[in-house]
Amino acid sequence: MTHNWNENQPIYWQLCERTIERILEGSLDEADPLPSVRQVAAELQINPITVSKAYQLLVDEGIVEKRRGLGMFVKTGARKQLLLSEREKFRSQIWPDILARMQRLDIDPASLLEPLKKNATNK
Amino acid sequence: MTHNWNENQPIYWQLCERTIERILEGSLDEADPLPSVRQVAAELQINPITVSKAYQLLVDEGIVEKRRGLGMFVKTGARKQLLLSEREKFRSQIWPDILARMQRLDIDPASLLEPLKKNATNK
Amino acid sequence: MTHNWNENQPIYWQLCERTIERILEGSLDEADPLPSVRQVAAELQINPITVSKAYQLLVDEGIVEKRRGLGMFVKTGARKQLLLSEREKFRSQIWPDILARMQRLDIDPASLLEPLKKNATNK
Amino acid sequence: MTHNWNENQPIYWQLCERTIERILEGSLDEADPLPSVRQVAAELQINPITVSKAYQLLVDEGIVEKRRGLGMFVKTGARKQLLLSEREKFRSQIWPDILARMQRLDIDPASLLEPLKKNATNK
DNA sequence: GTGGTCTAGACCACT
DNA sequence: GTGGTCTAGACCACA
Numbered sequence A, B, C, D: 001m002t003h004n005w006n007e008n009q010p011i012y013w014q015l016c017e018r019t020i021e022r023i024l025e026g027s028l029d030e031a032d033p034l035p036s037v038r039q040v041a042a043e044l045q046i047n048p049i050t051v052s053k054a055y056q057l058l059v060d061e062g063i064v065e066k067r068r069g070l071g072m073f074v075k076t077g078a079r080k081q082l083l084l085s086e087r088e089k090f091r092s093q094i095w096p097d098i099l100a101r102m103q104r105l106d107i108d109p110a111s112l113l114e115p116l117k118k119n120a121t122n123k
Numbered sequence E: 001g002t003g004g005t006c007t008a009g010a011c012c013a014c015t
Numbered sequence F: 001g002t003g004g005t006c007t008a009g010a011c012c013a014c015a
Helices: A011-025 A037-044 A048-060 A078-105 A109-122 B011-025 B037-044 B048-060 B078-104 B109-122 C011-025 C037-044 C048-060 C078-105 C109-122 D011-025 D037-044 D048-060 D078-104 D109-122
Strands: A064-067 A071-074 B064-067 B071-074 C064-067 C071-074 D064-067 D071-074
Touching: A011 A048, A011 A078, A011 B078, A037 A048, A048 A064, A048 A071, A078 B011, A078 B078, A109 B109, B011 B048, B011 B078, B037 B048, B048 B064, B048 B071, B078 B109, C011 C048, C011 C078, C011 D078, C037 C048, C048 C064, C048 C071, C078 D011, C078 D078, C109 D109, D011 D048, D011 D078, D037 D048, D048 D064, D048 D071, D078 D109
Parallel strands: none
Antiparallel strands: A064 A071, B064 B071, C064 C071, D064 D071
């Protein structure tokens, strides 16, 4: 599987974001090893250094820990930490921006909820 | 006042976005002249070339027109055009992404949108 | 002038340390621009990316700031901040280690002060 | 007890240093056997190969000797040898570096060493 | 096996 | 001019 990279953001950054998403979703659990730099590089057809940079970012943010000679592992408590920090970011930055945008575009909130109801009934 | 530039996006792009916002809000009306490149550069403490680049982007998108010797002006119909294109962008790109994010963070979209509907009916 | 790199530490780290030393000594003052990545790379005969990595570290530590399109600059207050943090590091980590080492090696503190007196008279 | 490894230095190197410290302090005496590789590995929760590498370093430096079938032993004269070499290292490398650091941080060496001299005379 | 560093060189984005 | 990103490939250190 080849991936669709967003041209406007560095690959390493997108890789970082995807990993965070996977931790939040639970498809990458705490204490799980991250796929090795070489493996990811081969799969995604990118340079190992690019992967390495993404992983380093995660280490710097305290989400992932390096065990020397063994690889990278999701830190214990990482999911909880991410939930808190990402929710705060959403609340203080993303949602206000969305609200302003909806106001500017005069978008009706009801129209946004319609498609959700369908999903709800499908559950 | 010095402005808060987002470090992650080009200044010219942010300048461009702000102008679009002002047109949508109406604080910059159709046929209004845009403030001159020099003036903006001086006010925001940025390079005139950066301002020019932002203005050129607006020209390229057909939102603004250059009248030789007079300056830049908001095009007639620009607001309507922007409303349509920005709404489409919101519907197809921004909102789905926000929904996915809310799902990951276990935030209920309805709870955030309900209060807005009431306001809308009060109008 | 070619530089003597310590083989045991990454070049980018040594470059980072040297810059900090220069700021502490005052040979690189606050608000001064750091020499450009390309210039340093050419002078020291190393890869620009290596220099870049060193500069990025300084940015991450809040000692240096990037002005887009202009280059890197020593932050206002950087020297004071460094004095505080480095003194604390010396007090809590380096000096206790030195003391333990002297004790183990049964080194007489007086013998360490002798050469200093000479310097003092030279002043 | 899990040990606090310094992230910046190889574990085998830190293990090596600790052993040298123990010999200097006397808690590991000449002709004493070093704890077995397995035992150390189990205690410190590290890879036996890492322990082996540390021990090999000590053999290479002539501080420890391997007796086939019996294990590793501190060499006769090791403590004296270490005192000489470590003192020389301290005098020529470590102390000058510390002095330069103190100068940069505007710390007076005498003020740190004076209290020690008194203790020394009390002995 | 793991990740880290460095090189040489290309290309891009920003000001 | 400035820094940032990515590639391809080599070499090293660690466990």
